[in-house]
Amino acid sequence: MRRVVVVGAGLSGVACARELRAGGVDAVVLDRGRVPGGRMAARTLWDRRVDLGASYLTVSDPGFAAVVDDWAARGLAREWTDTFTALGDGRADSKDGPVRWGAPRGLRSLVEDLAADLTVERREVGSLDELEADAVVLAMPDPQARRLVGDHPVADVLDRAWEPVIAVAAWWADRTWDGASPTGRFDGAFVNDDPDVAWIADDGRRRGDDAPVLVAHSTPGRAARHLDDPAGAVPAVLDAVRRLLDVGEPEDVHVHRWTFARPTGRREESYALVEGDRLVGACGDGWGETPKVETAWLSGVRLGRALADRLR
């Protein structure tokens, strides 16, 4: 049986490995993290899980819809909302959009579910040369993949720039911010033209337990100034949240740095598969039009199918 090593146990790597297995190819997944999930990250804070990376997922592809429906049927995913608030210029507007899905046990639990029958090992990979395999898949942001490839020709296509985000989770004793939304129910807010904060999610509402926990995502500019000291971003982010939602000091805060949160620019291709001294694939949410959870899944699935065809 041909063997593929997939580096990265985020959604794209796990989706790719499942597709390889379905195509009759042996696939092992390596990740430096303690658990699968990548940027669909959740951490236990204040006795419950808090999403610190992706805020929600949206669904348009029929194949991904089938996966999400299966999660929903088993209670792993839930429809959250189709209405957020847009804050800026002293105004609060209601903004309708597609249904956003959350996960009662955090978005990471969805990746863990798909990885359950795969072989996932904890290991930080430093170079392609360490890996014994017929082909290698790099399922991660371009800058992380570039570090591993040396002079393999795949380096030429790993050319997308990425920008950072700092996530600040905060817990209050009471929920006091529903009035910040024109509907009287606050689920989340896009923040326009603020130098420090771009998005605020209500973690209790998305999880369905109504815990008074908010997660604010910084602007890339604010994050870039604090990559060596993420805690240094907290005062500016919290000040903005307090001003925008008219809330007091939180009981506690937690900060998380995403050095490579999302790609900039555009890329149409949904994966890369490049010959060299061996076959190397690249997938992830940087491969496709919009960097989001669904794109990562599609990219992994498409690369897995193409690679299984090639190796059969």
Ligand SMILES: Cc1cc2nc3c(=O)[nH]c(=O)nc-3n(C[C@H](O)[C@H](O)[C@H](O)COP(=O)(O)OP(=O)(O)OC[C@H]3O[C@@H](n4cnc5c(N)ncnc54)[C@H](O)[C@@H]3O)c2cc1C
């Ligand atoms: C702050 C933030 C907010 C977001 N909000 C949303 C949202 O609301 N909706 C949405 O749809 N999407 C959102 N996203 C994007 C979403 O999280 C991603 O699209 C998706 O999780 C990407 O999955 P991936 O598999 O491509 O990459 P990742 O999840 O980044 O997985 C890459 C994996 O590779 C591993 N890795 C890297 N280097 C190595 C190495 N050398 N050795 C071993 N392992 C390695 C990492 O540990 C990681 O687990 C957000 C992302 C961030 C950061």
